[in-house]
Amino acid sequence: xxxxxxxxxxxxxxxxxxxxxxxxxxxxxxxxxxxxxxxxxxxxxxxxxxxxxxxxxxxxxxxxxxxxxxxxxxxxxxxxxxxxxxxxxxxxxxxxxxxxxxxxxxxxxxxxxxxxxxxxxxxxxxxxxxxxxxxxxxxxxxxxxxxxxxxxxxxxxxxxxxxxxxxxxxxxxxxxxxxxxxxxxxxxxxxxxxxxxxxxxxxxxxxxxxxxxxxxxxxxxxxxxxxxxxxxxxxxxxxxxxxxxxxxxxxxxxxxxxxxxxxxxxxxxxxxxxxxxxxxxxxxxxxxxxxxxxxxxxxxxxxxxxxxxxxxxxxxxxxxxxxxxxxxxxxxxxx
Amino acid sequence: xxxxxxxxxxxxxxxxxxxxxxxxxxxxxxxxxxxxxxxxxxxxxxxxxxxxxxxxxxxxxxxxxxxxxxxxxxxxxxxxxxxxxxxxxxxxxxxxxxxxxxxxxxxxxxxxxxxxxxxxxxxxxxxxxxxxxxxxxxxxxxxxxxxxxxxxxxxxxxxxxxxxxxxxxxxxxxxxxxxxxxxxxxxxxxxxxxxxxxxxxxxxxxxxxxxxxxxxxxxxxxxxxxxxxxxxxxxxxxxxxxxxxxxxxxxxxxxxxxxxxxxxxxxxxxxxxxxxxxxxxxxxxxxxxxxxxxxxxxxxxxxxxxxxxxxxxxxxxxxxxxxxxxxxxxxxxxx
Numbered sequence: 001x002x003x004x005x006x007x008x009x010x011x012x013x014x015x016x017x018x019x020x021x022x023x024x025x026x027x028x029x030x031x032x033x034x035x036x037x038x039x040x041x042x043x044x045x046x047x048x049x050x051x052x053x054x055x056x057x058x059x060x061x062x063x064x065x066x067x068x069x070x071x072x073x074x075x076x077x078x079x080x081x082x083x084x085x086x087x088x089x090x091x092x093x094x095x096x097x098x099x100x101x102x103x104x105x106x107x108x109x110x111x112x113x114x115x116x117x118x119x120x121x122x123x124x125x126x127x128x129x130x131x132x133x134x135x136x137x138x139x140x141x142x143x144x145x146x147x148x149x150x151x152x153x154x155x156x157x158x159x160x161x162x163x164x165x166x167x168x169x170x171x172x173x174x175x176x177x178x179x180x181x182x183x184x185x186x187x188x189x190x191x192x193x194x195x196x197x198x199x200x201x202x203x204x205x206x207x208x209x210x211x212x213x214x215x216x217x218x219x220x221x222x223x224x225x226x227x228x229x230x231x232x233x234x235x236x237x238x239x240x241x242x243x244x245x246x247x248x249x250x251x252x253x254x255x256x257x258x259x260x261x262x263x264x265x266x267x268x269x270x271x272x273x274x275x276x277x278x279x280x281x282x283x284x285x286x287x288x289x290x291x292x293x294x295x296x297x298x299x300x301x302x303x304x305x306x307x308x309x310x311x312x313x314x315x316x317x318x319x320x321x322x323x324x325x326x327x328x329x330x331x332x333x334x335x
Numbered sequence: 336x337x338x339x340x341x342x343x344x345x346x347x348x349x350x351x352x353x354x355x356x357x358x359x360x361x362x363x364x365x366x367x368x369x370x371x372x373x374x375x376x377x378x379x380x381x382x383x384x385x386x387x388x389x390x391x392x393x394x395x396x397x398x399x400x401x402x403x404x405x406x407x408x409x410x411x412x413x414x415x416x417x418x419x420x421x422x423x424x425x426x427x428x429x430x431x432x433x434x435x436x437x438x439x440x441x442x443x444x445x446x447x448x449x450x451x452x453x454x455x456x457x458x459x460x461x462x463x464x465x466x467x468x469x470x471x472x473x474x475x476x477x478x479x480x481x482x483x484x485x486x487x488x489x490x491x492x493x494x495x496x497x498x499x500x501x502x503x504x505x506x507x508x509x510x511x512x513x514x515x516x517x518x519x520x521x522x523x524x525x526x527x528x529x530x531x532x533x534x535x536x537x538x539x540x541x542x543x544x545x546x547x548x549x550x551x552x553x554x555x556x557x558x559x560x561x562x563x564x565x566x567x568x569x570x571x572x573x574x575x576x577x578x579x580x581x582x583x584x585x586x587x588x589x590x591x592x593x594x595x596x597x598x599x600x601x602x603x604x605x606x607x608x609x610x611x612x613x614x615x616x617x618x619x620x621x622x623x624x625x626x627x628x629x630x631x632x633x634x635x636x637x638x639x640x641x642x643x644x645x646x647x648x649x650x651x652x653x654x655x656x657x658x659x660x661x662x663x664x665x666x667x668x669x670x
Contacts, residue, residue: 074616075613075614075616077443077444077610077613078413078414078442078443078444079413079414079439079443079444079445079446080443080444080445080609080610080613080614082613082614082615082616104414107413108412108413108414108415108443109412109413109414109415109446109447110414110415110445110446110447111414111444111445112444112445112609112614114614114615116616137575137576137580149633150630150633150636151636151639152633152635152636152637153630153633153634153635153636154633154635155633157626157629157630157633163569163572165572165575165576167575167579167580175571175575177568177569177571177572179565179568179569181565183562209635226561226562226563226565226566227518227561227562227565227566228561230514230516230561230562231561231562233512233514233639234498234512234514236510236512236630236639237498237500237512239626240472240500240502240510240623240626241472241500243622243626244502244611244615244618244619244622244623244626245472245502245609245611245614245615245619246614246615247614247615247616247617247618247619247622250622250625250626250629252629270614272607274415274447274580275412275415276579276580278410278412278415278417279410279415279417279447279449279580279581279582279605280417280449280579280580280581280582281409281410281417281451281582282582283579283582284579284580284582287578287579287582287585288575288579290585291492291574291575291578291579291585294492294585294587295485295488295492295571298484298485298487298488298489298490298492299488300487300488300489300544301485301486301487301488302487304486304568304571
């Protein structure tokens with residue numbers, strides 16, 4: 001029995017875009033979202049990939065996401081831009097921000113973009129990598145619906161709040177760091193809950209704030225941050241940068257990224273871009289290669305992001321392998 | 336036996352400045368360094384406080400640190416400034432950067448400052464807090480001499496690389512996050528090595544890259560990053576931001592911050608400052624207080640930085656309590 005379907009990247013994009021266009025989404029927005037989801041799938045980031053299509057289309061169909069939204073710059077300062085995503089999909093707003101950041105970095109040395117009334121922005125590394133491909137060193141911070149409690153507390157307030165970072169390299173893919181600040185992805189706990197297996201006690205807390213090995217209790221509680229109290233402080237930092245600084249909703253105010261119920265999540269993202277030539281006096285490219293050489297000179301060391309590049313190379317050669325059930329679901333959504 | 340000395344803050348500053356001025360340091364630089372070290376001592380950050388005076392004076396005496404250096408802006412773009420610390424103490428260069436950042440944030444919405452040929456910049460939170468007291472949301476990244484290996488490797492390449500973050504609050508001290516990216520401070524391992532006690536196996540690696548409970552083997556090896564592989568990726572990110580982007584020395588190239596031997600360490604720092612009104616459409620102050628209210632509404636939750644503020648309040652009321660041996664050593668250095 002063949003339970004996977006092989007699909008080339010362009011076919012995958014068309015498939016996703018068709019599903020979105022059938023669900024109250026403009027052709028331009030559908031194409032932009034399809035690019036991002038296919039890039040995540042290609043990079044092995046399946047949680048941000050084509051598995052999202054059914055929930056995305058449900059949200060655009062219900063109006064929780066405005067598929068026709070045209071993101072707009074509402075503040076344009078010399079080194080700062082504020083983008084209203086207008087409760088549409090996040091990706092068109094990120095694309096608009098990237099255009100502005102590039103121009104501002106050329107003119108001013110650096111800039112940042114604040115996005116609000118935004119939604120799930122997927123693989124955070126996708127955005128910083130695109131900035132790095134245009135020559136910028138880039139940071140991204142995002143918040144997401146509540147999953148992590150403040151350190152010492154019991155109730156979730158913060159999202160799993162990714163940090164992503166990319167730096168351009170001559171003749172190589174950008175150096176990429178992309179991590180969420182939970183110790184493990186919630187998806188891992190979902191898998192254990194389905195199989196009935198215990199989870200390590202340091203992955204999550206139950207609703208009383210105690211460590212738990214029971215995945216069902218964990219799902220009713222909160223996710224452990226990576227790095228314990230220090231990690232929890234970073235989660236707070238990202239929440240402030242991505243939501244307070246942008247004027248967006250906090251994790252505890254945001255509705256789910258997955259279901260079609262309720263108000264739009266209205267989360268925020270902050271992108272920061274640096275022109276490395278300006279800050280380093282021209283030394284950046286050589287300095288970065290010296291560091292990478294020192295790292296790779298040690299046996300057993302790989303650069304962060306290597307698995308993603310491996311997956312990307314496999315997808316370029318062999319196409320995407322989709323579960324047949326998902327392929328059929330997306331096909332039906334676009335029919 | 337009275338083995339501590341009580342000292343008010345102003346007396347402590349005079350004591351430190353006198354020691355520095357006696358060791359080839361200008362009066363202006365001595366006063367600036369004294370402010371920073373006393374602030375760290377006051378805040379309970381003793382590792383960045385007056386304990387540094389003997390090694391600082393040894394370094395200015397030997398010329399490893401140029402105590403007469405006058406930091407200079409070598410690149411001044413609209414939203415970017417590059418400051419050459421000229422192998423002097425870091426603090427005068429940070430002060431210069433802060434002046435430029437404030438002006439640029441007013442004019443452009445945000446800015447960043449790259450420092451190179453720099454030195455130990457102490458309590459990272461001190462710098463971002465001062466930016467926040469001037470109304471900016473601020474980030475700081477610094478590198479330091481090698482202590483942490485790349486994930487999967489054995490040899491130290493990166494420093495313990497602090498990240499600090501501060502945000503202004505109306506009527507309250509700024510919200511402050513300040514953490515080094517090692518799991519624990521190296522000082523804790525030094526204490527265990529002296530007492531002969533075992534350390535937890537997740538604090539450090541031996542010279543072969545294996546976890547070790549033996550503090551002496553740990554000191555010959557590398558420090559564990561907080562948050563395992565994710566933390567190691569953040570350490571790399573900070574090394575790139577603080578050193579590659581600024582054109583400074585990496586941790587594996589930098590000499591010690593403690594002894595007077597060898598070339599200057601020449602490390603780097605990156606300060607980033609945001610004008611919150613511009614990015615948030617004026618919503619920032621209210622948004623931040625909503626988040627803090629939600630956090631403090633949970634029993635058992637304290638804001639990061641609370642212990643520091645407690646220590647500061649005690650020092651304001653009671654003065655600093657210095658070990659008599661340290662007091663006498665600094666006094667002798669200034670005589």
